[in-house]
Amino acid sequence: MSIFKSISRFIEDLADGGKSAAPGYTPDEEQLAAAALAFHVIAVDGIVEDAEKARLRDVLADRFELDPGQTAALVEAARKSSLEAVDLYTFTSVLNRRLDADGRARIVEMLWEMVYADGTVHEFEDNALWRIAELLHVPSRERIRLRKMVERDHTEE
Numbered sequence: 001m002s003i004f005k006s007i008s009r010f011i012e013d014l015a016d017g018g019k020s021a022a023p024g025y026t027p028d029e030e031q032l033a034a035a036a037l038a039f040h041v042i043a044v045d046g047i048v049e050d051a052e053k054a055r056l057r058d059v060l061a062d063r064f065e066l067d068p069g070q071t072a073a074l075v076e077a078a079r080k081s082s083l084e085a086v087d088l089y090t091f092t093s094v095l096n097r098r099l100d101a102d103g104r105a106r107i108v109e110m111l112w113e114m115v116y117a118d119g120t121v122h123e124f125e126d127n128a129l130w131r132i133a134e135l136l137h138v139p140s141r142e143r144i145r146l147r148k149m150v151e152r153d154h155t156e157e
Helices: 003-015 029-043 050-064 068-084 089-098 101-115 123-135 140-156
Strands: none
Touching (some): 029 089, 029 101, 089 101, 089 123, 101 123
16 A cells, blocks of 8 residues: 555544544654654564553654654554555655655664664564665665664663
C-alpha cells in the first residue's frame, strides 16, 4: 500500500472518529516515513517492549515538535503504515527526496535510538537498520559512527 493511501486511510479514520487525540492533525509525508521506519525497527524482532514504545513517542515528539495528541496520532499512523508496507523503499524514497545527507544521517541516528531503547540490540533490529541506512545512502563509516555514539550515550545512562 502506498504512503498516500496510508495517509488517506488515516485521515478517514480521523473523520470517522477513529482517533480522539489531535483533531485536525495529519502527519506530513516525512514524519510518517520516519516514524514508520522507527516502528519497523522496534517491531522487527516480534516484540515491542514498553520501553521501546515510550522511546518512540519521546523521539518523535522531540524531533517533530509534537504535542502528546499529535505524537499518539503519528505513532498509530506509523504502526499501520509499517504493517501494511511491502518494503522499506516506500518510506526511504520519501526521505531521500525530502532530506539532505545530514537529514538522512539524523534519521539513522534516530533509528539507532530505537534499537537501543530496550537495552538489547537484536540481530533483526541491527539488520533492518543497516538495510534502511543503505537505502538512505548513509555511508558505512557514518553508520558506524552514529551507532557508537548512540551506544555510548545509552551505556552512560
